[in-house]
Amino acid sequence: MSTLRTALDTRSPEYAANREALLGKLAELDAEHARALAGGGPKYTERHHRRGKLLARERIELLVDPDGPFLELSPLAAWGTDHPLGASVVTGIGVVEGVECVVVANDPTVRGGASNPWTLRKTFRANDIALANRLPLIGLVESGGADLASQSEIFIPGGRAFRDLTRLSAAGVPTISAVFGNATAGGAYVPGLSDYVIMVKDRAKVFLGGPPLVRMATGEESDDESLGGARMHGTTSGLADFVAEDEVDAIRLTRRVVARLNRRKLGPAPGPVEAPLFDEEELLGLVPTDPRVPFDPREVLARLVDGSRFDEFKPDYGTSLVTGWADLHGYPVGVLANARGVLFSEEAQKATQFIQLANAADTPLLFLQNTTGYMVGERYEQGGIVKHGAMMINAVSNSTVPHLTVVMGASYGAGNYGMCGRAYDPRFLFTWPNARSAVMGPAQLAGVLSIVARQAAAAKGQPYDDGHDAAMRRAVEEQVEQQSLAPFLSGRLYDDGVIDPRDTRTVLGLCLSAIHSGPIRGADGYGVFRM
Known part of the structure; x- marks a missing residue:
């Protein structure tokens, strides 16, 4: 093969200016990533830890192989919207027991891990990646269900989450749910539709309706454990395949499930790897x-x-x-x-x-x-x-x-x-x-709109306000620049x-x-x- 050469002058003023400008953008990006990493903020993070629970990314860190890679996906989901940055869920690809897996972890410090419209989009994208690349899907589940204030945007499209799990399983792509806390109402179907289910004793709760709803619907008095606790599902309903002693044990069991999947890559193996000649x-x-x-x-x-x-x-x-x-x-x-x-x-x-x-x-x-x-x-x-x-x-x-x-x-x-x-x-x-x-550069788009407006005025025999035109062009350019x-x-x-x-x-x-x-x-x- 031909070896590429370089004409880049790393001592030129242009190189220095380019580098400084891009480092500035990276600093801005780091600040946004830090916001996403903060989850629900110190108050809810500390409360979660006081309850003896791990954070979403802490669970992921224990799940993936020591020093193994984890490629986080869509960390800036919902940026610029009214919903929490990161969309209250962490998704990515990590190596577990030597197997590349897609991981979807609810962040319970953000509104109890409740799903909003961007949570759905981010989760659907993770499911698509798992199916297209035949990667096992691991769900680290702890969610309060749908953000009810957004139910009109969640309920109907949200059904796809269930469909995705069944189609992954039918395609021979394993699905695993490790339940650390609540998985209620529609969220109960996530473990219900998974190939393997691990639940944490005294923590996991999987039921279609909690005690208040059951009391209102049927008059029956019950409690969380009887309705959907890990021990009940491990001994009575059969929903839980493994009951873990604690969160660390749940992650250990999840790793053992992956180790027993007997996964083999179907594509050609890579050849020898060489680093590029240039930095x-x-x-x-x-x-x-x-x-x-x-x-x-x-x-x-x-x-x-x-x-x-x-x-x-x-x-x-x-x-x-x-x-x-x-x-x-x-x-x-x-x-x-x-x-x-x-x-x-x-x-x-x-x-x-x-x-x-x-x-x-x-x-x-x-x-x-x-x-x-x-x-x-x-x-x-x-x-x-x-x-x-x-x-x-x-x-x-x-x-x-x-x-x-x-x-x-x-x-x-x-x-x-x-x-x-x-x-x-x-x-x-x-x-x-x-x-x-x-669709095009900001100046070009604003210019096209200006030409169309000027032609429309001329066709009607009306005068055209150049001052208004200049203001319109500035506003359009600013909007397109921001949205691009x-x-x-x-x-x-x-x-x-x-x-x-x-x-x-x-x-x-x-x-x-x-x-x-x-x-x-x-x-x-x-x-x-x-x-």
Whole structure:
């Protein structure tokens, strides 16, 4: 393979400015992550500890293998909304007894672990990842059920959580529930629909209706233990497969269940792993402070792929898109990376062929996004940009090898689609803190609205207020800018997390390992390509 070289000048003023700007964004991101990590705050954390209970992330830390990785997903869920940051649940991928598992842990310090609309979206995303990659799903359950103030947004879509558990089991993906506290009403069906159930003695309570509801509905007098305690479910109802002495014992039993699953990866094993020749630290100085300034993705690849080796495909054709083959943590990947933002017909045709080749070779695809979209204008429309862009989108849509996407910079217009944005179901999608995504850039969008408004006034024979126009453009630009930033997008689960660029290689390596838990197979056919 060809070894990439670097032209990056780490002593230049531009490098220093880029690095300082990105470190500033990372500091802002760290502050937001700290808010999510704080859960319900010191008061509720201390109360939880006084009750002899572990926090959600403490349970996860005991669950995963010592010094094993845990890739947290969607930590900024619900950012910018009225709901708690993090959505009162922790999700991620961790290695348990040598097996990669998806973990979903309720955070009972946040409103008792009650579910809000973002809790559902975050949990559904975790379930999708478990199913797509054939990863066992472990639920660390302690939840007060639905946040009743949001019931109109929870009740009907919430039924999917039950459907997901049954479909995972039917697909041969094990589901495990360890119940540490309340799992009441609809929440009782989570252990009820799981393959394995562990309950903590004197702590776990699983019932459709608690004592007050039973008294109101039937007149019967009962207590928590008789209705849904761990000992009752372990001896009488049979819901509990294992009754743990305490929380640590419950986690031990959960690990033993995973150890006995006899899981084997169905994808090819990785080859030898080599570190890149260039320092990942230098990625901080690569990204220009101005999002309109492009940068060479080969410089990124030189700091991501094994041995900095990259076999470029069609290097002199469609040069705004870099395509080629590499290895990452020993796994072969096909790479599509935007070089100069705009996608022309040549780039679209090149991408279409390359995606087909990757499917023919059963090779996962890595999309590195920094695109302003497909080119517009009379010359390009007459040259077939619509049908060529459609070819690329067709290829991405019907490709069946796993896709990974990293948004390194801009992700505007249909370029987001052609480069496998969220709507195209990449197995994983992460963004860098400087990333932006919208239908188009803020200035362009405001300008389009201004032109349309000016034309509408002229058609009616009315004067146009330039002062009002300027104010409108400023307001629109500010709104679009705010709604295109990485925290806003991540808060709405349009990615799986905002990551430090220096962690990109590690994150992708973890994802590739998880992906290979299932088979890697290319598409057998495509739809009609317009030529």
